[in-house]
């Protein structure tokens with residue numbers, strides 16, 4: 001059985017979606033740990049309530065990014081999961097960590113990458129008058145939100161949309177897309193090779 005560790009910073013609704021999919025067999029894996037950089041992350045409680053091991057790795061004031069990443073690596077190595085899924089983990093990870101887990105470190109991002117990397121994607125999409133928006137699951141590489149795309153799903157932006165309504169609909173997509181992609185990876189249907197994502201037909 002494959003194992004997954006989920007990294008969160010807040011609400012953790014994507015973690016819950018992954019957890020439910022593991023429970024009902026849509027993903028052939030077990031979530032063995034949740035790691036958060038925020039001790040107050042709401043998603044930690046769901047993990048505790050469902051018997052999933054939790055780890056809090058907060059950045060100490062004296063730590064630079066590299067030192068923080070090393071602490072995180074120690075935790076992730078001790079968990080030793082087959083897959084590391086970033087699910088609203090709002091911290092930029094440096095090259096040492098990213099390259100250590102290349103091919104097994106996955107992220108979900110609320111935009112149709114490569115468009116709208118970074119934060120506040122929903123408002124920026126509305127401000128730009130984009131007709132389409134969506135979510136992307138990709139392999140994490142050194143380039144922020146720039147790793148090979150595994151799968152994305154789009155929706156129409158409605159004239160009445162606000163950042164809040166759009167975020168809500170994108171989140172519904174995310175909750176279906178992330179489990180689907182994790183099962184693609186676990187079944188070998190999608191894989192990382194030589195800096196690219198390969199998908200079987």
Ligand code: GAR
Pocket residue numbers: 008009010011012013014015087088089090108109110118119171174
């Ligand atoms: C999700 O929309 C996720 O795509 C986004 O944060 C939200 C977390 O929600 N991630 C990023 O913006 C990463 N750059 P959740 O905690 O309820 O899963």
